Amino acid sequence: MKYVTEYRNSRQARAIASELEHAAQPGRQYRFMEFCGGHTHVLARWGLTDLLPGNVRMIHGPGCPVCVLPIGRIDMAMEAALQHKAILCTYADTLRVPASGGKSLFMAKAEGADIRMVYSPMDALAVARENPDREVVFFAIGFETTTPPTAVCLLQAKKEGIKNFSVICSHVLTPAAMEHILVTAPRREAAPVLDGLVGPAHVSVVIGSEPYRMFADKWKMPVVICGFEPLDMLMTILMLVRQVNEGRHEVENEFTRAVTPEGNLIAKKLMERVFRVRDSFEWRGLGSVPHSALRLSPEFEEFDAERRFGLVEREVPDSKACQCGAILRGEKEPFECKAFGRACTPAHPIGACMVSSEGACAAFYSYGRLRRGSEKSPAA
Structure with missing residues (x-):
């Protein structure tokens, strides 16, 4: 398959590792x-950390x-379903x-709440049409990747005049969270705790x-945008090492086959119309992060479920x-949690990092990296 198999070549992986x-x-x-x-899953699945030098x-x-x-955001969604008897639609994870209290939306569904898994916001809009x-x-979640589909859905809802549809907007912004990590990260002696960002x-x-330019200009931090295949990750790490060695702090793009400097202009224009940046937003593990999430713009406030049902987020x-x-902040690795792989497993998760298909704990558990210094995994 083009742009996949050629980025999984073991010979080239070992050459980059060399x-x-x-x-x-x-x-x-x-x-x-x-x-x-x-990217955490790429590292774990292909055993790439075993190919890295010991000091990387x-x-x-x-x-x-x-x-x-x-x-608190999940509790809000649960309240909409249980107390306000709304049909709640959201993604599977x-x-x-x-x-x-250890309760989940699945448990709320078992109690009688009408909670449905959907693959896209348009699926939720279809449910609204079918149930006038x-x-x-x-329950709209995700980074900038899943935000444009929510915007398109709201534009369609407004165009059709659908009155029984609303959104709990929990879309978050990547650059703001990345900067918050740098602002709040501890320092080791006179040097920053991080030497570069993927x-x-x-x-x-x-x-x-x-x-990402601000990380290079303001923070003097090397940044390399990386694709999702093993060779992408190894090349990205090599590019970061070279920047550090040469004293450079630039934004480089390893993922040139998909990423451009300006991004997707149509998607960005849609987001600018439908959303506004919140003053602050609570993140699990990071606390309150300024200007790190989106709310609906005045033009689309009629679809704001928080306003419609008087939902209030509680800490x-x-x-x-x-x-x-601590794992989300990069301060600990999954195997440093006493519950990891014991009380907390994908079948019976205690924390969100074990639930999600993109969570660090799920990655470490799924690919057998249950402790520091685990057995070498096969190379790419």
Whole structure:
């Protein structure tokens, strides 16, 4: 398959790994954060960390849309379904995230709430058309990747004059969260805790590479936008190592086959019309992050489920047995959580990082990386 199999060549993977071995300078530590959960899965699935030099470490960031949802937002969705008797539509992983008291949307469904899994916002809009006598709420989550489809859905709802449809808007913004991590990250001696950032792939297809310019200019931080195949990741890490060695801090684009500097202009224009940036938004593990999420613009406020039903987000602490917050901040790895692989598994998750298909804990569990120094995985 074009653009897939050619990026999974084991011979080329070992060649890049050999270049990395020569490029990584002895006595120097390299710490790079991959923000996107999809990249965490690439590293785990293909055993790429086993190909890296010992002084090159990958830090797993909060780039999983389900994982960063705070409990309070899930409780809001549950309230819409249980108390206001709305049909709640959302993506599959969201249904399994533990909320207050360990309850989930799946459990609420078992109690009689009408909660449905959908593949797109348009599926939720179709439910509203089919049930004109019921309120239908779409629980909209995700980064810039899933935001344009929600915008298109709201434009269509407005065009058709559908009155029984609304949205709990929980779309979040990548650059704001990345900067928050840099602002709040501890420092080791006189140096920043991170030496470079792996830019997300799908998000960057939408927003382009230019929004990362501030990390290079303001933070003097190398950034390389990376695709989702093993060779993409290895080449990205090599590009980051070379930037650090040469004292450069630039935005480079390894994923040139899909990402442009300006991004998807049509999608961005739609987002600008339908949404406005919130002053702040609560993220699981990161706390309140300024200018990091979206709400509906005045033109589309009629579809705001929070206003329609008087939903109020409440701050709810995570389970004390779960280390999701520290894992999302890159401060701990999954196997450092005592519940990981024991009380917390994909079948019985305690935290969001084990629920989502993009969560770091799910990645480590699924691909057998259950402890530090685990057995070598086969190369790409």
